[in-house]
Amino acid sequence: xxxxxxxxxxxxxxxxxxxxxxxxxxxxxxxxxxxxxxxxxxxxxxxxxxxxxxxxxxxxxxxxxxxxxxxxxxxxxxxxxxxxxxxxxxxxxxxxxxxxxxxxxxxxxxxxxxxxxxxxxxxxxxxxxxxxxxxxxxxxxxxxxxxxxxxxxxxxxxxxxxxxxxxxxxxxxxxxxxxxxxxxxxxxxxxxxxxxxxxxxxxxxxxxxxxxxxxxxxxxxxx
Amino acid sequence: xxxxxxxxxxxxxxxxxxxxxxxxxxxxxxxxxxxxxxxxxxxxxxxxxxxxxxxxxxxxxxxxxxxxxxxxxxxxxxxxxxxxxxxxxxxxxxxxxxxxxxxxxxxxxxxxxxxxxxxxxxxxxxxxxxxxxxxxxxxxxxxxxxxxxxxxxxxxxxxxxxxxxxxxxxxxxxxxxxxxxxxxxxxxxxxxxxxxxxxxxxxxxxxxxxxxxxxxxxxxxxxxxxxxxxxxxxxxxxxxxxxxxxxxxxxxxxxxxxxxxxxxxxxxxxxxxxx
Numbered sequence: 379x380x381x382x383x384x385x386x387x388x389x390x391x392x393x394x395x396x397x398x399x400x401x402x403x404x405x406x407x408x409x410x411x412x413x414x415x416x417x418x419x420x421x422x423x424x425x426x427x428x429x430x431x432x433x434x435x436x437x438x439x440x441x442x443x444x445x446x447x448x449x450x451x452x453x454x455x456x457x458x459x460x461x462x463x464x465x466x467x468x469x470x471x472x473x474x475x476x477x478x479x480x481x482x483x484x485x486x487x488x489x490x491x492x493x494x495x496x497x498x499x500x501x502x503x504x505x506x507x508x509x510x511x512x513x514x515x516x517x518x519x520x521x522x523x524x525x526x527x528x529x530x531x532x533x534x535x536x537x538x539x540x541x542x543x544x545x546x547x548x549x550x551x552x553x554x555x556x557x558x559x560x561x562x563x564x565x566x567x568x569x570x571x572x573x574x575x576x577x578x579x580x581x582x583x584x585x586x587x588x589x590x591x592x593x594x595x596x597x598x599x600x601x
Numbered sequence: 602x603x604x605x606x607x608x609x610x611x612x613x614x615x616x617x618x619x620x621x622x623x624x625x626x627x628x629x630x631x632x633x634x635x636x637x638x639x640x641x642x643x644x645x646x647x648x649x650x651x652x653x654x655x656x657x658x659x660x661x662x663x664x665x666x667x668x669x670x671x672x673x674x675x676x677x678x679x680x681x682x683x684x685x686x687x688x689x690x691x692x693x694x695x696x697x698x699x700x701x702x703x704x705x706x707x708x709x710x711x712x713x714x715x716x717x718x719x720x721x722x723x724x725x726x727x728x729x730x731x732x733x734x735x736x737x738x739x740x741x742x743x744x745x746x747x748x749x750x751x752x753x754x755x756x757x758x759x760x761x762x763x764x765x766x767x768x769x770x771x772x773x774x775x776x777x778x779x780x781x782x783x784x785x786x787x788x789x790x791x792x793x794x795x796x797x798x799x800x801x802x803x804x805x806x807x808x809x810x811x812x813x814x815x816x817x818x819x820x821x822x823x824x825x826x827x828x829x830x831x832x833x834x835x836x837x838x839x840x841x842x843x844x845x846x847x848x849x850x851x852x853x854x855x856x857x858x859x860x861x862x863x864x865x866x867x868x869x870x871x872x873x874x875x876x
Binding site: 380415416417424426457459567569572573574575576578585 | 617618619620621624626639647648652653654656659660661663665666667668789790791818838840841842843844
């Protein structure tokens with residue numbers, strides 16, 4: 379349960395949500411879908427630390443996905459714990475990688491893009507145009523972005539699906555029988571310290587805890 | 602042989618805050634006088650279907666359903682680890698009746714490094730039913746009875762003279778709007794401190810040995826709990842923060858806490874009390 383500190387370099391908004399850039403040592407960067415807990419080092423501590431997800435990597439540091447608290451300002455030092463949980467595992471043989479965030483920001487899926495391109499996979503991102511336009515940096519030219527209406531067609535094409543649907547997975551995705559994973563959005567108050575059960579997820583193998591066994595689960599395991 | 606409650610530190614974790622055994626690498630674990638397990642029932646308990654976490658100013662409302670795999674599984678998975686912990690273990694039990702409580706506490710007697718049982722009483726339990734449950738749980742290990750917060754001032758005095766060696770407090774329950782409904786759950790966080798101090802003081806004044814809990818986040822809070830009459834203090838959401846208890850141990854007064862030793866069959870020399 380190692381705690382470390384890092385400086386929040388920059389904060390910007392994407393479609394109304396606060397995104398940040400963290401000066402983060404390479405060995406502390408969470409892989410796609412894994413998470414950190416963070417709180418400002420100075421000032422009164424929050425009741426619970428904030429759950430943070432990677433939203434990309436820039437030369438200056440780690441992009442933190444949307445949802446940073448209003449009290450955080452550029453330049454503050456954060457106390458951090460993690461990474462913890464189980465993230466996305468891109469199959470090395472996947473050639474058609476579909477990233478699906480049809481209802482909200484695709485940020486938490488973006489760390490998969492360089493991995494997929496490095497293994498010469500084709501990448502398609504399903505995302506609402508408003509969220510796409512709000513991204514601070516353009517997608518790599520090799521990534522095709524399509525609107526949510528094109529999801530059924532994209533599923534026929536994909537041989538691996540990574541989904542992020544905080545409001546719940548659409549039937550189209552839960553019924554998909556290909557190789558895929560989904561990032562499940564649930565509160566994790568104990569941050570993997572207590573098996574508190576708040577983040578319990580019902581799977582075909584029984585109840586699992588998102589903070590320990592997830593928050594990324596195989597689509598076929600989700601009940 | 603029946604043992605007394607002994608604590609080398611008045612700091613404890615509240616049940617449900619550190620798992621069935623503590624995670625490796627908690628460098629502050631030694632600050633605790635004992636490690637208290639998550640609530641354990643005789644049989645497996647699934648999480649509540651309407652589990653929820655709702656933050657409010659100064660706290661959180663949390664409803665989980667007290668998910669646990671059942672006593673047998675917990676003992677298989679964790680008893681060996683408990684034996685090697687640097688702090689004593691108190692096992693928190695939830696039982697549906699006195700027979701079940703008896704069956705569960707019997708399985709804990711003789712386990713290495715298990716020093717006490719904490720028995721959680723369900724909300725809205727009557728004094729008679731509470732007494733019956735406490736009698737059922739009576740065993741060689743000291744019994745700490747966790748009282749429903751709202752009934753603590755009534756139940757504590759009613760259970761004096763029972764096998765309860767001390768009383769602790771369950772988090773109060775509350776309602777908050779969330780997810781399109783009024784959600785019910787346990788309340789945790791610093792906003793609860795004034796209410797908790799009030800309940801602790803009323804139990805202490807009634808002559809009940811009490812372990813305080815609710816809203817302790819700093820040395821001043823800790824000292825206030827002890828001044829209100831708490832023999833020890835359980836910590837909850839503070840432990841989920843990034844600093845754990847921080848340097849709370851530095852705020853522990855040299856005296857004015859702990860339980861009186863009453864039994865001749867002590868495992869610890871009296872000279873070690875309150876060190």
